Amino acid sequence: MALTLGIVGGGQLARMMIAPAVELGVDVRVLAEEPGMAAALAATATGDYRDLETVRAFARGVDVLTFDHEHVPQEVLRALVADGVRVHPGPDALQFAQDKLLMRARLAGLGMPQPEWARVTDAAGLQSFLDEHGGRAVVKTPRGGYDGKGVRVVADPEEVADWFDGGELLAEELVDFTRELAQQVARRPSGQLVAYPVVETVQRDGVCAEVIAPAPHGSTRLTEVAASIGTAIAEGLGVTGMLAVELFQTTDDRLLVNELAMRPHNSGHWGQDGAVTGQFEQHVRAVLDLPLGDPAPRQPWSVMVNILGGPADGTLESRFPAVLEAHPAVKVHTYGKAPRPGRKVGHVNAVGDDLDAVVYEARAAAAFFAD
Amino acid sequence: MALTLGIVGGGQLARMMIAPAVELGVDVRVLAEEPGMAAALAATATGDYRDLETVRAFARGVDVLTFDHEHVPQEVLRALVADGVRVHPGPDALQFAQDKLLMRARLAGLGMPQPEWARVTDAAGLQSFLDEHGGRAVVKTPRGGYDGKGVRVVADPEEVADWFDGGELLAEELVDFTRELAQQVARRPSGQLVAYPVVETVQRDGVCAEVIAPAPHGSTRLTEVAASIGTAIAEGLGVTGMLAVELFQTTDDRLLVNELAMRPHNSGHWGQDGAVTGQFEQHVRAVLDLPLGDPAPRQPWSVMVNILGGPADGTLESRFPAVLEAHPAVKVHTYGKAPRPGRKVGHVNAVGDDLDAVVYEARAAAAFFAD
Ligand SMILES: Nc1ncnc2c1ncn2[C@@H]1O[C@H](COP(=O)(O)OP(=O)(O)OP(=O)(O)O)[C@@H](O)[C@H]1O
Ligand SMILES: Nc1ncnc2c1ncn2[C@@H]1O[C@H](COP(=O)(O)OP(=O)(O)OP(=O)(O)O)[C@@H](O)[C@H]1O
Ligand SMILES: [Mg+2]
Ligand SMILES: [Mg+2]
Numbered sequence: 001m002a003l004t005l006g007i008v009g010g011g012q013l014a015r016m017m018i019a020p021a022v023e024l025g026v027d028v029r030v031l032a033e034e035p036g037m038a039a040a041l042a043a044t045a046t047g048d049y050r051d052l053e054t055v056r057a058f059a060r061g062v063d064v065l066t067f068d069h070e071h072v073p074q075e076v077l078r079a080l081v082a083d084g085v086r087v088h089p090g091p092d093a094l095q096f097a098q099d100k101l102l103m104r105a106r107l108a109g110l111g112m113p114q115p116e117w118a119r120v121t122d123a124a125g126l127q128s129f130l131d132e133h134g135g136r137a138v139v140k141t142p143r144g145g146y147d148g149k150g151v152r153v154v155a156d157p158e159e160v161a162d163w164f165d166g167g168e169l170l171a172e173e174l175v176d177f178t179r180e181l182a183q184q185v186a187r188r189p190s191g192q193l194v195a196y197p198v199v200e201t202v203q204r205d206g207v208c209a210e211v212i213a214p215a216p217h218g219s220t221r222l223t224e225v226a227a228s229i230g231t232a233i234a235e236g237l238g239v240t241g242m243l244a245v246e247l248f249q250t251t252d253d254r255l256l257v258n259e260l261a262m263r264p265h266n267s268g269h270w271g272q273d274g275a276v277t278g279q280f281e282q283h284v285r286a287v288l289d290l291p292l293g294d295p296a297p298r299q300p301w302s303v304m305v306n307i308l309g310g311p312a313d314g315t316l317e318s319r320f321p322a323v324l325e326a327h328p329a330v331k332v333h334t335y336g337k338a339p340r341p342g343r344k345v346g347h348v349n350a351v352g353d354d355l356d357a358v359v360y361e362a363r364a365a366a367a368f369f370a371d
Numbered sequence: 372m373a374l375t376l377g378i379v380g381g382g383q384l385a386r387m388m389i390a391p392a393v394e395l396g397v398d399v400r401v402l403a404e405e406p407g408m409a410a411a412l413a414a415t416a417t418g419d420y421r422d423l424e425t426v427r428a429f430a431r432g433v434d435v436l437t438f439d440h441e442h443v444p445q446e447v448l449r450a451l452v453a454d455g456v457r458v459h460p461g462p463d464a465l466q467f468a469q470d471k472l473l474m475r476a477r478l479a480g481l482g483m484p485q486p487e488w489a490r491v492t493d494a495a496g497l498q499s500f501l502d503e504h505g506g507r508a509v510v511k512t513p514r515g516g517y518d519g520k521g522v523r524v525v526a527d528p529e530e531v532a533d534w535f536d537g538g539e540l541l542a543e544e545l546v547d548f549t550r551e552l553a554q555q556v557a558r559r560p561s562g563q564l565v566a567y568p569v570v571e572t573v574q575r576d577g578v579c580a581e582v583i584a585p586a587p588h589g590s591t592r593l594t595e596v597a598a599s600i601g602t603a604i605a606e607g608l609g610v611t612g613m614l615a616v617e618l619f620q621t622t623d624d625r626l627l628v629n630e631l632a633m634r635p636h637n638s639g640h641w642g643q644d645g646a647v648t649g650q651f652e653q654h655v656r657a658v659l660d661l662p663l664g665d666p667a668p669r670q671p672w673s674v675m676v677n678i679l680g681g682p683a684d685g686t687l688e689s690r691f692p693a694v695l696e697a698h699p700a701v702k703v704h705t706y707g708k709a710p711r712p713g714r715k716v717g718h719v720n721a722v723g724d725d726l727d728a729v730v731y732e733a734r735a736a737a738a739f740f741a742d
Contacts, residue, residue, distance in 0.1 A: 003691075022412060272394070316396060334396030
């Protein structure tokens, strides 16, 4: 009777869809990789998402299938669509979040601003790209990268010699950016689309560390250009659900597309506590083709700080008494994952009127979970 | 590793603890009365909460035991405490929410303002109470009442003849009230206490229909007196977790205590979207003896309207497209319960700066779920 949403993948993004789905009244089922994952509470199946029969069995009896990650193979996705399963985002869109080379070519076709780039298949090809770009480049494996794994800044093809075995690579100019931004939009299968305010994201060691929403010093023009890029990509690629467009703001004040995520994204966690409709609720609504919620901020400023790694000497819970006592207005989110260096195990959100105070509050709270 | 909270009872109050518990990183387990209840997602056991062995088995392996309702018998609660289970609220406090006669006597001992009342055991006793109170009284069964069942306004003892078989009854003066209010406080076992702003509750046919937070036209004095009543009761009775004190504001501007609930309460649903820390998160924190969250409103006004009954001709979900399209900023909460006349099956929350607009918004959204 209730609408049923199936999520492939049991990580924290699936976990964080549980709360808004339960509140709205949507049944959530998760196909988890193994027992005890972040989204274990809603796990009704455990298995390999690369195996068609596993996913097919899971998809039976759900109204819509969506994802915690972008790793489900195209063949599996296309077979499900052929079965008549409502898959959102669908394989035609998702391929551009799965393969950065495909993405670059498609975004070029849409006329989107992006770094100069080339497909390189050997050292000679990379050397000529380097020669044309001041001797430095960012080289990326087209598939399977995350949290900066699969991204290297190189001056010599030797530095990615190990990667050429895997076939083609993406070479990009090393962008001289003043900061990184992210633009999120939500889009329904029936076409309705809403844009969130563009946010500033701060990466450390290739991993998202902090997000400020909306991006400080964001002119009307910046906000509009970012939203129009997000909208053009969502519509051009036929994205359904949440889309995040990672952007560079360059020293000469252009916006260039870095990459795409077609699912809830770390840059949108602030909205759980800072937006009228957070990205997890919005994703659930969008993929079920329900009318979208208001993406407006509830407060002038929201700041999200990731908990990376967590305490070496204990559990996240061991820090709850201290952090909750010191910061009664901060919202602590943890993912049920064991602490491990560099691992995303939770985040905190702070909201308020004064940016400096909100930044301080979020950082101070997150610091309680540090080593 | 994660903290584990066991909830006895699988209704909507247990259901609504799931979302904040998941977000904070607390494992929730529910002992449900039967399969398919509102809190089924977190149900790890099904059984009779009046049976000690059932509850005892469920309590094994949880850090703290709490409740969706107040119906677990004292003998069961006391046996669990003797076992060493951390039960919050504990039996000593909970008895005053289980029995309205016990409550009246105890509140009198605490000097709390309340309606005139008497324990009556037969028609003659009730007749003399009637004679002393202008010929009318409110008669209540001390135990097991909810949503106005177990409450009758009478002018003649005959009207409750069927109830005298059950033993003693509570007779109360028929209070001449201008409105009903509710004061919530949260209290930890270690003593920390926070008070929510007093709210106005509107009952229809003995059932909560709407809540406005904070109570309109609430003077500083009203707010302080209500908070001090809530605080005195929580401390006096040793309540742990959420306490709701239902109050009458009389025509001569006194506050009188109607009754107590020691759990999240319908009068606090607004806080899910309208408070920095909603009552469900607060209850989880309080019973686990974690520092309490900020109970302040996020916006000047919040209005909650219950969905009572639901569409006769279909499911709640059939109304989602229309309501979500018309009200993108309203938050819809449904409980996974089948529509049935008068049944609480969900609620909507609206928040904002302008009370009239917020009231309109919440009522208009809830109306989409009407028959
Ligand atoms: N062309 C570039 N010029 C400069 N810096 C870059 C470039 N491409 C990537 N980076 C830096 O490396 C980071 C990671 O790159 P990218 O987002 O492509 O990798 P990823 O592993 O898919 O990341 P994640 O999954 O964490 O978003 C970027 O956030 C940015 O800081
Ligand atoms: N003494 C009284 N004088 C006037 N009205 C009363 C009195 N007692 C109760 N009422 C009315 O009846 C309603 C229900 O009473 P009460 O709260 O005691 O019953 P209940 O069934 O336990 O309610 P619920 O579980 O819905 O809160 C009150 O909200 C109030 O409107
Ligand atoms: Mg990236
Ligand atoms: Mg009542």
